[in-house]
Amino acid sequence: SQTIHQWPATLVQPVGSPLSLECTVEGTSNPNLYWYRQAAGRGLQLLFYSVGIGQISSEVPQNLSASRPQDRQFILSSKKLLLSDSGFYLCAWSSGLMNTEAFFGQGTRLTVV
Amino acid sequence: AQSVAQPEDQVNVAEGNPLTVKCTYSVSGNPYLFWYVQYPNRGLQFLLKYITGDNLVKGSYGFEAEFNKSQTSFHLKKPSALVSDSALYFCAVRGDYTNAGKSTFGDGTTLTVKP
Numbered sequence: 001s002q003t004i005h006q007w008p009a010t011l012v013q014p015v016g017s018p019l020s021l022e023c024t025v026e027g028t029s030n031p032n033l034y035w036y037r038q039a040a041g042r043g044l045q046l047l048f049y050s051v052g053i054g055q056i057s058s059e060v061p062q063n064l065s066a067s068r069p070q071d072r073q074f075i076l077s078s079k080k081l082l083l084s085d086s087g088f089y090l091c092a093w094s095s096g097l098m099n100t101e102a103f104f105g106q107g108t109r110l111t112v113v
Numbered sequence: 114a115q116s117v118a119q120p121e122d123q124v125n126v127a128e129g130n131p132l133t134v135k136c137t138y139s140v141s142g143n144p145y146l147f148w149y150v151q152y153p154n155r156g157l158q159f160l161l162k163y164i165t166g167d168n169l170v171k172g173s174y175g176f177e178a179e180f181n182k183s184q185t186s187f188h189l190k191k192p193s194a195l196v197s198d199s200a201l202y203f204c205a206v207r208g209d210y211t212n213a214g215k216s217t218f219g220d221g222t223t224l225t226v227k228p
Contacts, residue, residue, distance in 0.1 A: 006156075034215070043220035044157075044203070090156055098207060099164040101147050102216060104156035 002027035006091045006105030013112055019064075019078040021108050023091030026072065031093040033074040034102065035066055038088040050074060051096070086112045115140040117206050119219035126194045127227055134189040134202050134222045142209030146187040147216065148178055151201040160202075163187060174198070194226045 006023045013019060025031050032051055036044040046059045048066035056066050063082050067075045074091060091105040116139045126132045138144060145164055149157040161172025163180040171177045178189045187204060201223050205216040 044218040046215060049215055088154075092157075098209065099145055099162070101149075101159040101162055102157075102205075103159070104149075106156045107154065109154065 002093075002103065004091065004093055004103055004105045006108060008108060009106060010109045011111070013081050013110065015083055015112055016080045019076070019081050019085070019110070021076040021089055021091075021110075023074045023076075023105055024072055025074075025093045028072070028093070028095070030071060030096065032096060033068060034092040034094075035074065035076050036090040036092065038090060038107075044090065048076070081112045083112050086110055115206050115208050115217045117204050117217050117219035119202075119204055119222045121222050122220075123223045123225065125225045125227065128196050129193050132189075132191050132194045132198070132224065132226070134204075134224060136187045136189065136204030136219060137185050138187060138204070138206040139185060140206050140208035144185075144187075145207040146178075146180060147205040147207075148172065148176070148187075148189050149203045149205065149218075151203065151221075157203060160189070194224075196226050196228055199224055199226045 003026045034049045035047045037047055038044050048058055050056050050068045053068055064078050089108045092102045094100050094102040118137045120135055147162045148160040150160055151157045160176050161170050161178055163170045168180045176191050178187055180187050201221045203221050204219045207216045
């Protein structure tokens with residue numbers, strides 16, 4: 001069966017510090033991978049998605065970047081965090097088929113202080 | 114472009130009563146519709162989906178949803194609510210022409226079931 005791992009679960013970082021959140025998927029090949037941010041327990045904003053190794057698409061301009069160094073690894077990064085980067089970050093994957101649901105990681109609560 | 118509207122931020126029901134969480138959508142081509150549930154500080158969990166066929170879709174934990182093409186709606190329902198159903202519910206849509214399988218999510222509806 002497929003599983004998705006996302007870590008860390010919580011993170012408190014000072015303004016101006018770097019960020020690296022990691023997400024890995026097991027039990028599937030060539031998944032579509034996504035990073036979402038959820039503000040204040042409400043709607044999800046798609047930040048990045050990837051359909052293959054090294055292929056990253058950004059949905060919104062921001063202080064963050066993403067990379068996919070391996071087929072089932074997706075990393076969210078920042079060189080210098082801003083206060084506005086605080087939020088709940090969710091990694092997800094889906095197959096390449098249009099009729100399949102997405103599977104989400106447990107999320108990372110990032111607080112920038 | 115695709116969009117989802119969940120018109121109610123909050124739905125309150127008494128335990129044992131039926132519940133409905135509303136969702137309307139807009140998408141190009143055929144819609145693929147999904148419901149997810151989120152518990153506090155957790156990721157989203159898939160509940161059910163409509164792809165094609167029967168307009169009434171049954172999913173996990175006794176939930177079901179009815180696809181209505183003319184009203185572009187996909188309301189989530191359960192005949193008898195449980196206190197443990199209290200959570201944040203998201204409707205999502207994806208269309209035939211959606212790039213990379215990206216789903217658009219609604220803003221979520223908080224369901225509170227009171228004993």
